[in-house]
Amino acid sequence: MADCLKTGRFDWLLRSQELLPPGAAGLFWRKVERRADRIPLGYVLGNQPFLGVSLRVGPGVLVPRPSTEDLVSSAIGLLKSEGPLPSRILDIGTGSGAIAIALAKSFPEARVVATDIAAAALRTARLNARAAGLKNIRILQEDLRRPPAGEKPWADLVISNPPYIPTAEIASLEPEVRREPRRALDGGPDGLDAIARVIGRAARCLKIKGLVALEMGFGQAERVRCLLRRQGFLDVKVIKDSEGLDRIALARRGAR
Ligand SMILES: C[S@@+](CC[C@H](N)C(=O)[O-])C[C@H]1O[C@@H](n2cnc3c(N)ncnc32)[C@H](O)[C@@H]1O
Structure with missing residues (x-):
């Protein structure tokens, strides 16, 4: 009403x-x-609040969740307390642009690159970035399975809420969630396909001591910790979301 x-x-x-x-x-x-x-409330209303910003959302785009607000707040908290303040940020799988927009507002001096494979996501993220009056975001179409070749370290923060639900679990999700794009949910047989690729990309494009910040599914923390260590990340922290579940991983790029 x-x-x-x-x-x-x-x-x-x-x-x-x-x-x-x-x-x-x-x-x-x-x-x-x-x-x-059972249409998601965000689709019915056409918008969803995210860290104080009202974002336009609709079919073809994931409705941002409170756990992702926790991801962004954890990354901002760590960067503001321990530094260094980021000047280059990469958000992989930006969807509505929620993460990229929150970070571009928190770090107005930073340049944020937000990528997604889905045309609907890119359109929505561009509309949301424009509505927020942000000039420090570039939104690009990119497939995380085909990362840029020969990339040199350039980013201070790589952040992502990738698809992480195991394929076999998709059919048992609530009907509202199944109305969201499958590509935004399906993380392959063990749910870790996209997470592993994001960690691989972060290992290549982060500067030494750069931060990777990931959202993951409940029960994935130990495997994500292993993937991070195997790619040379240090200071791996698993953080609980506001529901008390281990859903956020933060780690620093070690020396190459
Ligand atoms: C879980 S959603 C996250 C959306 C948004 N970041 C958020 O937190 O609300 C995952 C996003 O990854 C994108 N994605 C899925 N597969 C991809 C791929 N191969 N390359 C790039 N983006 C992909 C989806 O289109 C979707 O927008």
Whole structure:
């Protein structure tokens, strides 16, 4: 109802004695019906808040989650407390642009490169970056299975919320989640295909002591820790999200 009245989530309660403007009731019930059809709330409303920014979302783009806010906050917290402040950031699999936009706002001096394979994601991320008035983001189409050849270390932070759900588990997800793009969810047989590729890319493009920050699935922490160590990462930290689950990995690029 707050969305139909274009008011805050709690403000509309204060106006509960007022008559609804023409059309608002019809609009409200149409949204309720779509939600009852198990369409994700973000798609019904067309937007999703992420760390204080309202992002446009819709079919073809993953609705950003609170665990990803925790990923971004953990990375920002570590960079602000231990340094160095990043001047070049890479967000792999940007979707709606949520991570890249939050970082571009937190580090206005930094240049952020955000990549995705999906055309719908790239379109949405560009719209969201423009709506946020950000000039320090470049959004590029890139397939993480085909990383740039001969890349030299250039980034201070590589961050990603890659697809990490094991293929066999997709069919048992809630119907809302299955309406989101399969490509945003499916991490291959053990869920680690994309995570391993992101770690490989981070190992090549991060400067020494550069930070890699990853979201992962519940139960993947030990395998992600091994993948990071095998690629020469140090100071591997596994951090709990706000639900108390080990869903975030942070690590520093060691000397080559
Ligand atoms: C879990 S979603 C994360 C979206 C966004 N970063 C967020 O946190 O809300 C994973 C993203 O990776 C993208 N992706 C999947 N396979 C990819 C590939 N081979 N190359 C590049 N991006 C890919 C998807 O299109 C999707 O946007």
